[in-house]
Amino acid sequence: MVLKQFPLPDVGEGLTEAEIVGWKVQAGENVTVNQVIVEIETAKASVELPCPWAGTIRELLAEPGQTVEVGTPIISIEMAGAEPEPEPVPEESSGKIGEESNGRIATLVGYGPRTSAAKRRPRKDRHGVTNGTPAGGTQAHAATSGPADDVTTTATIPAPAPPQVEELTGYVPLAKPPVRKLAKELGVDLRSLAGSGSGGVITREDVQSAAAPTTTPPTTPTATRTGDRERRVPIKxxxxxxxxxxxxxxxxxxxxxxxxxxxxxxxxxxxxxxxxxxxxxxxxxxxxxxxxxxxxxxxxxxxxxxxxxxxxxxxxxxxxxxxxxxxxxxxxxxxxxxxxxxxxxxxxxxxxxxxxxxxxxxxxxxxxxxxxxxxxxxxxxxxxxxxxxxxxxxxxxxxxxxxxxxxxxxxxxxxxxxxxxxxxxxxxxxxxxxxxxxxxxxxxxxxxxxxxxxxxxxx
The missing domain is CATH 3.30.559.10 (Chloramphenicol acetyltransferase-like domain)
Known part of the structure; x- marks a missing residue:
């Protein structure tokens, strides 16, 4: 089983962010390649984004009305089975969204990185234990056997292995938008955390725990009203x-x-x-x-x-x-x-x-x-x-x-x-x-x- 995260692409020339206008799909729904999944609004136009893969939607990572930076994952899609080895294609050729060329997947704007397994140095969790598995695993130790995509756990606590995450733009930690916002406010690098939530998702408690030694969680600002004859609209x-x-x-x-x-x-x-x-x-x-x-x-x-x-x-x-x-x-x-x-x-x-x-x-x-x-x-x-x-x-x-x-x-x-x-x-x-x-x-x-x-x- 493969879980892919689709990051918000730059649909213009140098755009840095876009607002999620509305989703055309929902969690649990099956999608096909090039099916429209979301409408976004950039500083220049309203654009409908097609899905680069076929599979089942596992989670919508951004909410309508939310402004998302380019490169931030907005949806995760679960695909059954392993992907076939890509056929060699001349460098100058191009393909449709979802197709591969030279081991790279065609996305909305060009080709993504090669589909070979990403290699990262081992990192330590919050307890100082070296962990070579993706964030969120419940294993105390991990050993690989067979193909690089297979992970065999040696933990004494039985737990299902989380699905493999194919990272399109480097390692992307699993966290919902409110948690990402909190981490940004507290100055916590999500990539340094091992999520305690289901499937390795980083929770609010994980972020607050990591920030506790140096930072106190900020108080939520109280909205003030100046009467019924005024309204405030975000500038975006x-x-x-x-x-x-x-x-x-x-x-x-x-x-x-x-x-x-x-x-x-x-x-x-x-x-x-x-x-x-x-x-x-x-x-x-x-x-x-x-x-x-x-x-x-x-x-x-x-x-x-x-x-x-x-x-x-x-x-x-x-x-x-x-x-x-x-x-x-x-x-x-x-x-x-x-x-x-x-x-x-x-x-x-x-x-x-x-x-x-x-x-x-x-x-x-x-x-x-x-x-x-x-x-x-x-x-x-x-x-x-x-x-x-x-x-x-x-x-x-x-x-x-x-x-x-x-x-x-x-x-x-x-x-x-x-x-x-x-x-x-x-x-x-x-x-x-x-x-x-x-x-x-x-x-x-x-x-x-x-x-x-x-x-x-x-x-």
């Missing part, structure tokens, strides 16, 4: 990530914001014409699509707004592509998914991409990989009836455009005051990368393209 997930990113950006990049009021009547007239064009049937052409297209075209003349300041390398990185970020308000908070290679798209393709991107974001299904690597961002504050604002640049980028509401307003045309479609634009840029002249030129170009779409032929 998207809100936590957004806050940290905005603080980092605001206090790292010197922001400059410029404003421009534009008569977009010609753009709105073209939009109406395209609605009846057979080539645009079935596509929702929004003012945002026109603004996004104008940003991509204008970046050709002012590539600085699409560049990145690399502090560590002491370089400005100019990019010959536009990965356009689109700020989207969702029930989980503000997210900024990217339209890859937006500068290579036609107006129709860009409109389709924007519609799909915003729909996916609002449903909370944007993949974490789709929210990194942007080069410039647009935020459509106009959908909320807001004229303009001073947007904060996304970390790693050099500019962001706020697209305001389009309103019927009086405008002077050929010396006459007439009603026109008016919109305000606000461009924030990193003054380390973009000079005032460059920022002004870019904003003027975007405005000119919206005021007269035929100008696109000149870019």
């Amino acid at each position: 997930g998207v809100r936590k990530a957004t806050a940290q990113a905005m603080v980092d950006s605001a206090f790292t990049a010197p922001h400059v914001t410029e404003f421009l009021t534009v008569d977009v009547t010609p753009m709105m007239q073209l939009r109406e014409q395209l609605k009846s064009d057979p080539a645009f049937q079935g596509v929702k052409i929004t003012p945002l699509a026109f603004a996004a297209k104008a940003m991509c075209l204008a970046a050709r003349r002012t590539p600085d707004v699409n560049a990145t300041w690399d502090e560590e390398a002491g370089e400005i990185v100019y990019k010959d592509y536009v990965h356009l970020g689109v700020a989207a308000a969702t029930p989980r908070g503000l997210v900024v998914p990217k339209v890859r290679d937006a500068d290579r798209m036609s107006l129709r393709e860009l409109a389709e991409a924007l519609e799909q991107l915003t729909t996916t974001a609002r449903e909370g299904k944007t993949a974490p990989a789709d929210m990194v690597g942007g080069t410039i961002t647009i935020t459509n504050v106009g959908v909320f009836g807001v004229d303009t604002g001073t947007p904060i640049i996304n970390p790693g980028e050099s500019a962001i455009l706020a697209f305001g509401a389009i309103r019927d307003m009086p405008w002077v045309v050929d010396g006459q005051v007439v009603p026109r479609k008016i919109c305000q634009l606000a461009l924030s840029f990193d003054h380390r990368v973009v000079d005032g002249q460059q920022g002004s030129q870019y904003l003027a170009d975007v405005g000119a393209l919206l005021a007269n779409p035929s100008m696109a032929f000149t870019y």
Whole structure:
């Protein structure tokens, strides 16, 4: 019998933690390879994790609502029988989740360690007795015979041998989340303990006993209420990530914001014409699509707004592509998914991409990989009836455009005051990368393209 622990993987790029939203399975249930077992929420998206093995769930090691660090076991799965020897596979090959390559198991993100038995130095339990078996064994001594996976006990007290634990990321002690939290608070290394619970599980008493000589268990803080008109919500997930990113950006990049009021009547007239064009049937052409297209075209003349300041390398990185970020308000908070290679798209393709991107974001299904690597961002504050604002640049980028509401307003045309479609634009840029002249030129170009779409032929 083999007991495997599945650690929380990094489903994005450098994510360190995620919240358990809800389990799709329960203890005692049989699962198959690639069956969805849990939904997690990272700082960037909500993700469903598939099971890498087939077997029976023994224990859920994390509770819904709990924030878990990457690499922490979240579920243990019991598998009957021994695993077959892996077939040699070329190094560059890849497989599905649960399959093996070169003796390694394919997980959600790459391959796990080799399936050969892990070797650890003997360690002593709390009584100073050398123990070469996994933590939690009831044996006073242990001797091996036959294959390395078989353990023969020589204890005088009869007790069933605990199932073998295949450790994916080194030795992982068995302990429930509250016990792990207590150990962290008391400064106790769970790896140094021999669990007294069933199957070698480390209990709260084990942790308190280990900490007793040097540490007194902390008192549980008492929650205080300030009345029925206040409530406190933990800062985590998207809100936590957004806050940290905005603080980092605001206090790292010197922001400059410029404003421009534009008569977009010609753009709105073209939009109406395209609605009846057979080539645009079935596509929702929004003012945002026109603004996004104008940003991509204008970046050709002012590539600085699409560049990145690399502090560590002491370089400005100019990019010959536009990965356009689109700020989207969702029930989980503000997210900024990217339209890859937006500068290579036609107006129709860009409109389709924007519609799909915003729909996916609002449903909370944007993949974490789709929210990194942007080069410039647009935020459509106009959908909320807001004229303009001073947007904060996304970390790693050099500019962001706020697209305001389009309103019927009086405008002077050929010396006459007439009603026109008016919109305000606000461009924030990193003054380390973009000079005032460059920022002004870019904003003027975007405005000119919206005021007269035929100008696109000149870019």
